[in-house]
Amino acid sequence: MWARAMLISQKHNFVFFCMPKCASNSIELMLKPHSEIHLRGRPQVRHTNVREYRTYIQPYLADVAGTTELETICLVREPVSWLNSWYRFRARHDLRSGDHPHSTSHVDFEGFVEAYLAVPRPAFAAIGSQYEFVRDAQGETGVDRLFAYDDIPGLVDFFSKRVGRRLTLKTLNIGPGKV
Helix, strand or coil: CCCCEEEEECCCCEEEECCCCCCHHHHHHHHHHHCCEEEECCHHHHCCCHHHHHHHHHHHHHHHHCCCCCEEEEEECCHHHHHHHHHHHCCCHHHHCCCCCCCCCCCCHHHHHHHHHCCCCCHHHCCCCHHHHHECCCCCECCCEEEEHHHHHHHHHHHHHHHCCCCCCCCCCCCCCCC
């Protein structure tokens, strides 16, 4: 089992924000050897968002390591595809038994999207948003580089140049098929 992580490299000057449902495990495997700091464990830690990074981690790195500005990078997914990935993930077999509050087995994809748009969201559709993940305290995009999920080769090329060697991305943890 891989533990997705926010990855930080002072040597290679980057912070990679681990957006949920965006190839996290594969990217971690590729970047981990080139990252000195790995925030992993509970989802709230490994999926640290931009505001939390700017409030807690960036000042800490400045204080203890003299690091002031690292380039911030995140992979994002087309919104409907991202929602579909969440829907399929929450429809998996281990959530179907019993009345698990995060299971989507009782609703079709359209019903999941409607629940996601509802205020408040029911537990099975409470998944945050990509915008909330990457926005800064002023509501602006808070990362230096956003890569599209459809351009993962561009992300790999970027990091290959950054670390000075050809990287490869292995396919790991493919979500359940279409439900």
